[in-house]
Amino acid sequence: MDYLDNNIAILGAGNLGISIAKGIVHQGIKKAEEVYLTRRTLELVNYLEKDGFQLTKDNSEAVANSGIVLLCVQPKQLAKLMEQINPVLSEQHILVSVITGVPIEEIKSHLQKDIPVVRAMPNTAIAIGESMTCISCNDSPDYAVMIQKIFNSVGRTLIIDDKLMQAATVLGASGIAFFLRFLRAATQGGVQMGFHSDEAQLIAVQAAKGASSLILENKQHPEVEIDKVTTPMGCTISGLNEMEHQGLSSALIRGLMASYEKIANIKK
Ligand SMILES: NC(=O)c1ccc[n+]([C@@H]2O[C@H](COP(=O)([O-])OP(=O)(O)OC[C@H]3O[C@@H](n4cnc5c(N)ncnc54)[C@H](OP(=O)(O)O)[C@@H]3O)[C@@H](O)[C@H]2O)c1
Incomplete structure (x- = not known):
């Protein structure tokens, strides 16, 4: 399945989530109307509405209307977020986590269904399209290659083994x-x-x-x-x-x- 055919949901429209959203649109991977952005204090990102992004507080709505789901919250916010989206996750989805220090197996432990998970570790230069992003996936190398297309829009990328992700965080982030x-x-x-x-x-x-x-x-x-x-x-x-x-x-x-x-x- 080409998950890229569907919309993209970015859950946690903070520093990183917004930078990724802008990179995706800037590079023509998706139109702004095909990108959902969520956060609890939505007022803080209302200014993105004029650019065409779909803004909502409702993570379930964003996930139900998307194929690729990016998890862009802080580590301590992950469990609550997973609780909210678990009921709407299905075989139409692939999860991409940029959350520091959370291995793929830990993300999977929150899932109620067998859904592919990709991990990505960018750095703050993503805001100007100059990130170094390391990507890993234990499910299939094809998923890592597909998600690489997204992060190629905001800098350089490298697919690595998940066990090297801590090292990638130190060296790259x-x-x-x-x-x-x-x-x-x-x-x-x-x-x-x-x-x-x-x-x-x-x-x-x-x-x-x-x-x-x-x-x-x-x-x-x-x-x-x-x-x-x-x-x-x-x-x-x-x-x-x-x-x-x-x-x-x-x-x-x-x-x-x-x-x-x-x-x-x-x-x-
Ligand atoms: N910044 C970087 O360059 C960088 C690099 C590599 C990895 N990371 C990782 O990427 C993640 C995000 O980093 P960041 O710098 O973008 O942090 P951030 O600015 O704090 O963004 C996190 C966003 O998540 C939102 N959020 C929290 N709970 C939510 C929920 N249940 N539903 C929807 N949105 C929710 C928060 O907004 P509300 O409080 O309004 O909901 C906030 O805007 C972190 O895990 C960080 O470790 C960051």
């Missing part, structure tokens, strides 16, 4: 904060060298964007591009070596691993 802290430090260095902070920030951010784009376009190991910048006995290698003496790579890897250990022990 928390990763936004890690790289931003790096940019903040670079900006502070620029100010110390004489730039105003807005100038330093522009230079640092565009340099970081250029570095990322080089790797994305050329698909090479970062060290290949680093070699192009490091003149023998030059200033770049002096800076790089000092950063490594101070533990740059080690600090990044240890920070990632601390997040990874924490995510496995987060209480809902």
Whole structure:
């Protein structure tokens, strides 16, 4: 069944739900009229009505009129939401959860029928169509590929094993904060060298964007591009070596691993 032929229900029209809805429409995957958005305080998203979205407080109504159902609520709101939609879920549906830290098996434990579940982990850059979204599905790889089309509309995607989803959350979603802290430090260095902070920030951010784009376009190991910048006995290698003496790579890897250990022990 091609679930994409039917409407899409986005349950939980918060930051992420709205970004996904806009991406879907912007990329022409669905018209706004074919996308249902729900939340309890609907007044806060009334402004989306003029764009054509179907707005309702009634999760059952949204699900009954859709094929793909995106779960975009906070982890603690999941049980209540599942209670509301269970009676209307049927073989016409596929569930997609973006809820952090909730494995596919846990979503399935809330279901009263055998319905496919796909999990997706985007990041906050989804708001500007630049997300990195990891996708997993234990039911069939075909479902993951179908849902990938939706998330391709709001950035880049990768289909992964569900057991790697915690790692994907740390590297791809928390990763936004890690790289931003790096940019903040670079900006502070620029100010110390004489730039105003807005100038330093522009230079640092565009340099970081250029570095990322080089790797994305050329698909090479970062060290290949680093070699192009490091003149023998030059200033770049002096800076790089000092950063490594101070533990740059080690600090990044240890920070990632601390997040990874924490995510496995987060209480809902
Ligand atoms: N933000 C990100 O970049 C990001 C990245 C990866 C994963 N995630 C995950 O995605 C989920 C959503 O994140 P978010 O940042 O969008 O959170 P959010 O802004 O708090 O959105 C959650 C929305 O769910 C609504 N809601 C709660 N209970 C509901 C119910 N029973 N029926 C319908 N709507 C309901 C809330 O509105 P009302 O209170 O008005 O109902 C709220 O607008 C979270 O689980 C988060 O961990 C987020």
